[in-house]
Amino acid sequence: MKILGLGGLDHNGSATLLDRGDIVSFLELERVTRRKNQPIDSADALHALLDRLQVGVVDHVAIADLAWYRHHADWLAPCLDGRFPGVRRSVHSHHHAHLACAFAASPFERATTVSVDGKGDDWSAASGLAARAEGPNASVVVPSAHSLGRLWWAASEYAGLPGHHAAGKTMALAAYGEPRYVDQLVRHVAMSVDGGFRFLPGAENEGLFRQVPRMVEWMAGVTGVAPAEMTPGDAHRDMAASVQRVTEEVMERFVGEAVRRSGARALCLAGGVALNGLMNQRLIERGIVDDLFVPPCTDDRGLSLGAAALASWLAGAPVRSPEGGLSPYLGPEPAAWEGDDPVFGRRVAGDAALDEIATRLMRGEVLAWFEGRDEAGPRALGHRSILASPVHPWMRDHLNERVKRREAFRPFGCSILRGEVGAWFECDADSPYMLRIVRARPDRREWIPSALHVDGTSRLHTVLALAAPRLHGLLELLASRGHPPILLNTSLNGRDQPIAHTAHDAFEIARDSSLDGVVIEGVLHARGTTS
Numbered sequence: 001m002k003i004l005g006l007g008g009l010d011h012n013g014s015a016t017l018l019d020r021g022d023i024v025s026f027l028e029l030e031r032v033t034r035r036k037n038q039p040i041d042s043a044d045a046l047h048a049l050l051d052r053l054q055v056g057v058v059d060h061v062a063i064a065d066l067a068w069y070r071h072h073a074d075w076l077a078p079c080l081d082g083r084f085p086g087v088r089r090s091v092h093s094h095h096h097a098h099l100a101c102a103f104a105a106s107p108f109e110r111a112t113t114v115s116v117d118g119k120g121d122d123w124s125a126a127s128g129l130a131a132r133a134e135g136p137n138a139s140v141v142v143p144s145a146h147s148l149g150r151l152w153w154a155a156s157e158y159a160g161l162p163g164h165h166a167a168g169k170t171m172a173l174a175a176y177g178e179p180r181y182v183d184q185l186v187r188h189v190a191m192s193v194d195g196g197f198r199f200l201p202g203a204e205n206e207g208l209f210r211q212v213p214r215m216v217e218w219m220a221g222v223t224g225v226a227p228a229e230m231t232p233g234d235a236h237r238d239m240a241a242s243v244q245r246v247t248e249e250v251m252e253r254f255v256g257e258a259v260r261r262s263g264a265r266a267l268c269l270a271g272g273v274a275l276n277g278l279m280n281q282r283l284i285e286r287g288i289v290d291d292l293f294v295p296p297c298t299d300d301r302g303l304s305l306g307a308a309a310l311a312s313w314l315a316g317a318p319v320r321s322p323e324g325g326l327s328p329y330l331g332p333e334p335a336a337w338e339g340d341d342p343v344f345g346r347r348v349a350g351d352a353a354l355d356e357i358a359t360r361l362m363r364g365e366v367l368a369w370f371e372g373r374d375e376a377g378p379r380a381l382g383h384r385s386i387l388a389s390p391v392h393p394w395m396r397d398h399l400n401e402r403v404k405r406r407e408a409f410r411p412f413g414c415s416i417l418r419g420e421v422g423a424w425f426e427c428d429a430d431s432p433y434m435l436r437i438v439r440a441r442p443d444r445r446e447w448i449p450s451a452l453h454v455d456g457t458s459r460l461h462t463v464l465a466l467a468a469p470r471l472h473g474l475l476e477l478l479a480s481r482g483h484p485p486i487l488l489n490t491s492l493n494g495r496d497q498p499i500a501h502t503a504h505d506a507f508e509i510a511r512d513s514s515l516d517g518v519v520i521e522g523v524l525h526a527r528g529t530t531s
Contacts, residue, residue: 003311004055004084006040007064007097007303009072011165013040014301015049017058018308021320023104026330026376027053028301031501037165041072043079050083053332061089062311064097064303066121090311094120095271097306098298099128099136102270104309104319105295105302105326108132112262112289114255117271117299118149118164127195127258130268132321135313140258146198148247148273154215155243159236160228170240171276172410175455177237179245184222189250195257197250247273248282256288265290270306272299275378277437277459284429284436296328296377296433305376327467328381328433331374337503337520343511344518346528353524357517358477360526361389361487365516366403368492370506371470372521374499379434380491381461382415382471384499384506386515388488390414390451395488399450403513405495413459414451417475417485421462424448424486431460432467434489447484461489470522 005016013029029049030038040046061080063069069076069091080089092100098115113136116125123138124147130136149164156166159173190198220226225235232240251273259265267289274280274294283289295302309319348356357367366388375381386403388395400408413434422428427438437459440452451458465472479485492500494513500506503520510518517526 001060001312001315001317002058003060003062003308004058005062005064005304005306005308005311007307008300009040009065009068010300011037011039012300013038013045013049014297014304015053015055016304016308017053017055018312018319021312021317023305023319023322023326023330025053025332026297026305027332027374030498031331031374034498036496036498043075046079058084058087060311060315061087062307063089063091064307065094066091090314092307092310094303095123095126095141096136096138096310097303098270099126099130099138099306100309101297101302101306102268102293102295103130103136104305105322106268106293107321107323107325108266108268108293109321110264111266111268112259112264113268114258115271116148116251116273118153119144119147124149125254125271127254129262129264133318135310139261140194140196142196148250150212151215151243152273154212154219155240157212157216158219158227159232159240160230167272168275169407169410171244171278172453173232173237174240174244175453176409177234177239177241179242180238181222181242182245185242185246189246191253195254195261197254244278247276248279251279252282252286252288255283259289267292269294270298270302274298275435277435281436281438293325294433294435295326296375296379296381298377298435301377325432328375328377329373329383330376333373334502341507341525344507344525344527346526348524348526349522353522354474354477357474357519357524358481360516361387362478362481362483364389364392364395366399368506368510368515368518369471370492370500370503370518370520374501377433379413379461380489380499381432381434382463382468382489384492386490386492389483390448390486390488391484393449395450399488399490403515404490411453411458412451412488412490413461415461415463415471415475415487415489417472417479418462418464420485421460424484425458425460431462434459434461436460448486451486451488
């Protein structure tokens with residue numbers, strides 16, 4: 001049975017193909033259209049996505065988001081009828097799709113499942129138990145009026161970082177602040193006996209924690225400082241730090257009760273709030289769970305995967321457990337690059353290429369790295385990456401100012417050989433999707449200054465030879481030369497752009513970002529004339 005899943009009718013549109021219980025391909029619409037966070041909001045957008053994913057005959061079309069499906073039904077239903085005549089359709093709720101995405105992509109046969117985000121189909125969070133034969137259920141739900149995701153949206157607006165996609169920036173900002181306003185926030189939080197949570201109005205008006213502008217006004221009242229217009233000040237950083245601390249405490253209790261009720265100490269976590277790597281790591285470090293899985297497409301990008309998985313379970317066809325967890329490399333195979341680039345014209349291939357790539361990185365050059373199928377989700381995982389050495393103290397500022405052209409306070413993740421994690425960080429666990437933030441060992445921090453945030457942490461991408469052989473080989477070569485087995489790894493995109501999809505995108509981004517070279521399928525294209 002071949003199932004097409006569609007999700008992201010509001011933002012972050014994507015499609016997933018599930019074939020006889022196996023997740024075989026996944027693609028985000030923004031990669032195709034080059035419009036960041038684009039929803040599936042028209043027939044043209046849908047056809048562009050499905051054409052690029054090369055979707056042919058399917059047996060079932062599953063769609064996430066009941067409310068948004070109704071909103072788009074006037075064009076979406078006829079479009080699907082025309083493309084897939086007579087094919088059965090099903091529509092699934094937002095948080096059920098999140099739960100299904102997390103569990104379907106996991107290696108577990110049985111797990112506690114939790115989703116937390118802004119809102120979707122009247123909920124902002126849900127928890128329950130999932131089993132491989134039946135899929136997930138939602139036994140505890142939190143209404144959308146009580147939303148951790150919207151609290152982060154408000155904190156972002158207060159810090160002068162507008163939009164509900166800015167929470168990652170605000171989390172980075174939090175490391176520069178002190179959690180001075182935790183008490184004021186906590187007095188508005190009530191935990192239910194079932195583990196759910198509510199935001200209480202207290203002495204303020206009833207709508208306080210339902211509308212982002214009112215929350216922003218409340219934050220300004222608590223701190224006595226107006227929302228930032230350009231550069232966040234101390235109060236804005238402290239409010240961000242306070243929201244981070246409260247998020248960790250609320251999630252610790254929410255997840256802890258979900259685990260107690262289910263009896264399963266393996267956790268599958270999804271929703272936009274699960275992009276918070278500090279929170280994820282705290283659940284492990286505090287012993288709330290024994291094992292944690294967060295899918296690479298944990299935010300609304302993963303709704304299409306969840307919808308397809310739900311349809312499969314409802315049809316009596318369990319989604320198979322991917323060994324070790326889902327491979328994130330699920331995009332279509334890229335076309336071969338055969339042309340010459342006017343800027344990056346000098347080609348080096350084979351073993352000589354890897355040797356020169358290592359040499360260039362060690363001396364401080366910054367390279368685009370493109371190979372194979374797109375990664376699922378917002379993190380660059382060695383197929384659509386910009387790579388640089390973390391040993392140079394100036395590298396982080398250089399990347400922020402000259403390459404990514406973004407806020408100076410934002411940190412970078414890093415790729416590290418899996419076998420070296422424990423030697424460099426206070427953690428020895430898999431982090432294949434760059435969704436855990438962990439502390440570097442104190443005696444190692446001076447070796448990798450640009451890989452670390454102001455609090456001494458980094459967002460880790462652990463690299464195995466089987467998953468990413470070429471990147472693994474590069475890290476091994478660097479280590480053999482006395483360089484740490486670590487590279488800065490940031491997404492291959494420019495400011496406000498989606499991650500590269502094609503080799504053409506990679507060259508265009510490299511030219512605009514003043515990169516020193518582009519590596520396409522192991523071939524180095526360096527600045528200079530063709531050779």
